[in-house]
Amino acid sequence: MTSLLDSTKERILAAAEELFAKTGVPRTSLRAITALARVNLAAVNYHFGSKEGLVEAVYRRRLEPLNKARLRNLERLEKKHGDPPLEAILEAFMLPVVECSSDPAQGGPTVLRLLGQTHAEAEESVQEWFSGDYREVLDRYHDALCRALPEVPPEEVRWRLQFLVGALTYPVAERQLVELLSGETIRARDVGEVVQRLLPFVAAGFRAPSGTAARQRKATRPKSKRSTRSRKTSTRKRLNS
Amino acid sequence: MTSLLDSTKERILAAAEELFAKTGVPRTSLRAITALARVNLAAVNYHFGSKEGLVEAVYRRRLEPLNKARLRNLERLEKKHGDPPLEAILEAFMLPVVECSSDPAQGGPTVLRLLGQTHAEAEESVQEWFSGDYREVLDRYHDALCRALPEVPPEEVRWRLQFLVGALTYPVAERQLVELLSGETIRARDVGEVVQRLLPFVAAGFRAPSGTAARQRKATRPKSKRSTRSRKTSTRKRLNS
DNA sequence: CCTACAATTAAACGCTTGTTTCAAAAGGGC
């Protein structure tokens, strides 16, 4: 029983993580992993049972602490304020991503591409357990957000939480693609910058009057002349066609 | 030269699209595709040269019209108003997604999973040409958005455009995952609903005061009345720690 | 009818994949 930091097991995990993040799980062969980790091919099946077992271990190692940190942050927040303000909640949700991606011991930047691939890869076994942990996180944050936004219907909050996840995951995971698409204009120095820019954006989004239930117009009126209602009807018209 | 609608070529494209969307490109074998399309295995290499050629054709068939529609919408919009209002621009960007996903002839719902996988799959050849067309779209919309939002710095607009793409792509592409995570609470009847809910969200986000430009003004109290401005300083403090 | 080209077919190619086998080496406990 060797619990050294660079044991065979750990080296496999590190190599697999790197290659999974770079080229995706299905395109990464065990031989490429074991070559990079400088271990024997059979070691993967010995330590993890199968490739799928390795995949799950790789994801679990990173996503579990992330979700735990999110829950811990929220708990601490709710202990301080009874009902934390919106920005604090959003920050509690997003900051763990920054933390783990700036700490090499927690995986560094590669983790994020991994996170982004979680959704698309659709690795059956991963999504299974992942949805369990992750769902609890989303539920807890949904509750907190609903208390912070009493004027927004809970169903709408759920949607916006999904929008947040999308807006957070995509630019963070596909940074290189984003940079390619935006030329030199956007160059995220670190994930912290992404979050810092994302926070005001989603905070305002969460506070927006709900599109479906908005008979009320308490919103701050932008300088625009076009009323909020006029575009809505035009939207709905086209959507129903 | 058979240009029938269910020629071998078309049947391959349809089958490939379906399987790519369901299980991803690398996990979909040519044999599975040709079996579903009920054509010979060699037909793929005959008509598309290689698997990569098929992948590119599948993506191109859907994404090219989508991007074209986005450009066309924006053009028409700018002809009507000189500087279109924010919501109209966002709508012009998002609606083509709805249209193509509700029209089976344009691909129907599967297109969206395909779209979502574009980013994660990192299929080399696809991203190459895709980034060309797509970048033009993003650039044009960036210009329009900047004119609609003179108070937001152009760089910030670029970021927010990326957030929009993420928020649009993720729930739309991973609908089944989203539903799994949110239980019965969220059930998107169609993509139109997603867009309809997303529009007010991102519109408010785009209008939010820029987090970076608004350096250290007087800090109002965060607790007071949901002041829009006070949150920024507290955020920055924690992010810099 | 015949020619030429397009399209389809069945079979095989070489290669890579994940996994297994079995023997050798290493690591304590007594």
Next chain:
DNA sequence: GCCCTTTTGAAACAAGCGTTTAATTGTAGG
């Protein structure tokens, strides 16, 4: 020393992959 368990090692396995070949069929044009 020895024994037993854990871990590594090299080699092979069957299965699946994308691709190619070569023979066949289909379909106009002269």
